[in-house]
Amino acid sequence: DADVTQTPRNRITKTGKRIMLECSQTKGHDRMYWYRQDPGLGLRLIYYSFDVKDINKGEISDGYSVSRQAQAKFSLSLESAIPNQTALYFCATSDPGVTLAGLSTDTQYFGPGTRLTVL
Amino acid sequence: AQKVTQAQTEISVVEKEDVTLDCVYETRDTTYYLFWYKQPPSGELVFLIRRNSFDEQNEISGRYSWNFQKSTSSFNFTITASQVVDSAVYFCALSEARRGYQKVTFGTGTKLQVIP
Numbered sequence: 001d002a003d004v005t006q007t008p009r010n011r012i013t014k015t016g017k018r019i020m021l022e023c024s025q026t027k028g029h030d031r032m033y034w035y036r037q038d039p040g041l042g043l044r045l046i047y048y049s050f051d052v053k054d055i056n057k058g059e060i061s062d063g064y065s066v067s068r069q070a071q072a073k074f075s076l077s078l079e080s081a082i083p084n085q086t087a088l089y090f091c092a093t094s095d096p097g098v099t100l101a102g103l104s105t106d107t108q109y110f111g112p113g114t115r116l117t118v119l
Numbered sequence: 120a121q122k123v124t125q126a127q128t129e130i131s132v133v134e135k136e137d138v139t140l141d142c143v144y145e146t147r148d149t150t151y152y153l154f155w156y157k158q159p160p161s162g163e164l165v166f167l168i169r170r171n172s173f174d175e176q177n178e179i180s181g182r183y184s185w186n187f188q189k190s191t192s193s194f195n196f197t198i199t200a201s202q203v204v205d206s207a208v209y210f211c212a213l214s215e216a217r218r219g220y221q222k223v224t225f226g227t228g229t230k231l232q233v234i235p
Contacts, residue, residue: 040128042210042225090164106214107154108223110164 003027004111006091012117019078021114023091031106032074033092034058034066036085037113043090049074081118089114121146123213125226132201133234140196140229142211148172150216153187153194158208158228170194171216201233 004025013019023032034046035058045058047066055068063085067075078085090113094106122145132138144153155167168178170187178185182199198205211226 040227042227045222088162092164106221107166107169109166110156112161112163115162 004091004093004109006089006111006114008114009112010115012119013081014119015080015082017081017118019081019116021076021078021089021091021116023074023076023111025072025091025093025111027093027095027109028071029093029095029109030071031094032068033094033108034064034074034076035090035092036060037088037090046076046089078116078118081116083118086116086118089116121148121151121213121215121222121224123211123224123226125209125211125229127229128227129230129232131232131234134203135200137197137199138201138231138233140198140209140211140231142194142196142226144192144194144211144213146213146215148215152214152216154212154214154223155185155194155196156210156212156225158210159204160206164210167196198231201231203233203235206231206233 007022030051033048035043036046037043044060046060046064047058049055049068052068055066065077091111092108094108124143127141130138151172153170157165157167168185175187175189184197186195208228208230210228212223214221214223
């Protein structure tokens, strides 16, 4: 079974609808992330969470909200979807590794992605 | 501010050719990490490698090799004897080491097509 799963894998919706994308992980990682991928723009961070009570905005959080229901679950919501939110959405998890004089960096492991189309 | 540039948008090679994907980065930090990810046509992102800024040794894993040169701020990825299964989009990424959250900056990706 995959360590990081996302549901749904594909979704087509209409402008103005509320959409929730779900992410679950069995890696036991505390840190979880939501990214969106657009052609030619790479990946951009929407929100990240270091634990259930710690949620932070990323670089493009407008129009999105998140919920960290448990260590293993991190959901992304589009309250009122608009066409320019059409993109491939990725969930990622990581576990901090303390190296190099106490400074850490994480290796992020990604889910399979959710392709969202807003008409 | 950190930045990752993958100047090659698309590359096509014939199977069994060698191919190098370029990655140039910018950072003010002396302690940072570099990554490569592979995104096959199925869409998932697969972690390939992580290197820290203090380790400039080249890395080889099967047909894959990575060349990290701090002098030119580059972390290039070479596939030897390419195969059709190597067809994918490859992303280079940079993360500065911190106590706490480290922002990961991704390049825009290089699409590699290996033609049989």
